[in-house]
Structure formats: structure tokens, C-alpha cells
Amino acid sequence: QQLVQWLVQAEKRFRGTLDFAYALILLCEEATLLRYSSDHFDINWFPADFLIIEQGEAANSLYLILTGTVDVIREEADGTLHVLARLEPGAFFGEEGIAHKKPRNAHVVAAENVTCLIFSPGTPTAFLGRGEEAHMTEFTDVNGQDESYGMGATACLDVSPYIQQKIAAIAAHRSQYAVEADTFPLPILQELMGQEYFVRVFPTHGKAEEEKTLNEFRFLRL
Numbered sequence: 526q527q528l529v530q531w532l533v534q535a536e537k538r539f540r541g542t543l544d545f546a547y548a549l550i551l552l553c554e555e556a557t558l559l560r561y562s563s564d565h566f567d568i569n570w571f572p573a574d575f576l577i578i579e580q581g582e583a584a585n586s587l588y589l590i591l592t593g594t595v596d597v598i599r600e601e602a603d604g605t606l607h608v609l610a611r612l613e614p615g616a617f618f619g620e621e622g623i624a625h626k627k628p629r630n631a632h633v634v635a636a637e638n639v640t641c642l643i644f645s646p647g648t649p650t651a652f653l654g655r656g657e658e659a660h661m662t663e664f665t666d667v668n669g670q671d672e673s674y675g676m677g678a679t680a681c682l683d684v685s686p687y688i689q690q691k692i693a694a695i696a697a698h699r700s701q702y703a704v705e706a707d708t709f710p711l712p713i714l715q716e717l718m719g720q721e722y723f724v725r726v727f728p729t730h731g732k733a734e735e736e737k738t739l740n741e742f743r744f745l746r747l
Contacts, residue, residue: 526623527710527712527713527716527717528587528620528644528713529587529620529623529624530624531710531712531713532617532620532624533620533621533624538616539616539617540613540615540616541589541615541616542615543614543615544705544708545615545708546589546591546614546615546642548704548705548708548709549589549642549709550566550568550642551704552704552709552717553566553642553644564644564645564646565644565645565646566642566643566644566645567642567643567645568591568640568641568642568643569640569641569643570638570639570640571593571635571638571639571640571641572635572638573635573636573637573638573639574634574635575634575635575639576632576633576634577595577633577634577635577639577641578618578619578629578631578632578633579629579632580598580599580600580628580629580630580631580632581628581629582628582629583622583628583629584619584621584622584623584626584627584628584629585623585645585646586619586623586643586644586645587617587618587619587620587623587643587644587645588617588618588619588633588641588642588643588644589615589616589617589641589642589643589644590612590613590614590615590616590617590618590639590640590641591614591640591641591642592614592638592639592640593614593635593636593637593638593639593640594611594612594613594614594635594636594637594639595611595612595618595633595634595635595636595639596608596610596611596612596633596634596636597609597610597611597612597618597631597632597633598631598632598633598634599630599631599632600631600632609631611636618633619633679723679724679725680722680723680724680725681720681721681722681723682720682721682723683719683720684718684719684720684721685715685719685720688711688714688715688718688719689706689711691718692704692706692709692714693706
């Protein structure tokens, strides 16, 4: 949602570089791994002339073009088609429907073979159809429940005032993380990384209890 709001509030359509796209993929991987975000992301390839978004369908996903180009086409009530724009690598599409919680207001068609980074609020379920009558709002995670369920965090710290220092430290290691300190807007980083969660672990008491824990650990490994 933070990414969508940033895009719709921009004065002109944002177009990122290849470095931005790579950094965004890296951020998605780390945010998902560390459970900063429960959003689902995937990279998908579409052949030329493929209807990536159909006008009138539910707006559930945000797309970033990695390679290729797409045409944004508005269909009038009488079937007349108007090409509104051609989008190139680094451009997002699909943000308006999500931001305003309205159906798609145009078709998006692959003008050539296209690869996109796709963001969804959760893991998409099996394909249920397309168009205005389709029900595409159902998402689930791999286990069929919220990923945060069962994490058991006992403490939460607000570290949002220190996000800039954290990103600067990450950017200092460009050999591992190709991220610049100003690649992403601060509100997005604060939303993703502004909270740190901890689980309190109590030490075991006595040698017998320690051996029991060790045996249980060995059993779990087997």
C-alpha cells in the first residue's frame, strides 16, 4: 500500500532504472524472509499480445516492467479502443485501481514479450476467471493462514527513527547489496522495517533439563 500511495501521489509517472528494479527485488526478498511484509511477489513472463490486465476486473496486483513494453488501452462502451500510453521497462502499472479500490479502468496488453515483477497482498489462489464477473479477491499464504500467526513475539521496538542509518549501512556494502541510500522513499522503508520483534527465551535450569533439551533437539533433527 505504501508503494501504491507513493506512485499515485507522484507529480509525474515514475520510471525506475535497472538498479532500482534490482534493489526492489532484493528488498522484497529480504522483507519477506524476515517477515517484515506478508505481501507476495513474483516475476512472470508474458508473450506478445497477451492481455496482462483486463478492463473491469478486480485490481489486486501491482506490476513493474523489467523487460519489454506494454500498451495501455481504454475500451469504450461501444467497443472502440483508444491507446492511452506505451510503458517501457522501469514503469509501474496497476496502481490506480488498488489505490482507489476500483476495478481496472483499462486493458494492459504486452506489445512484445514482457517480464514483470508482480506484487500482491498474499499468495494468489488457483485461477478463477477474469473480467467483471470473476472473483479474484481471494489470497492465502502457503499454509492457508496468516504468516504472522504463531510467531510468538513478546516484545516490539519502534526503530523507525533509525531507518536512514540502517539503509546507509546497507548501502555501504554495495558488493553484497546494490542499494543506494536514497533509492526508496523513507515512508516505505519505515513501513517495512520500522518495527523489530523479539521473542523472550528463558534459560534451562540444571544439567538434566539441559540434556533433555539436547535430546529433543537431536530428535527433531532426525
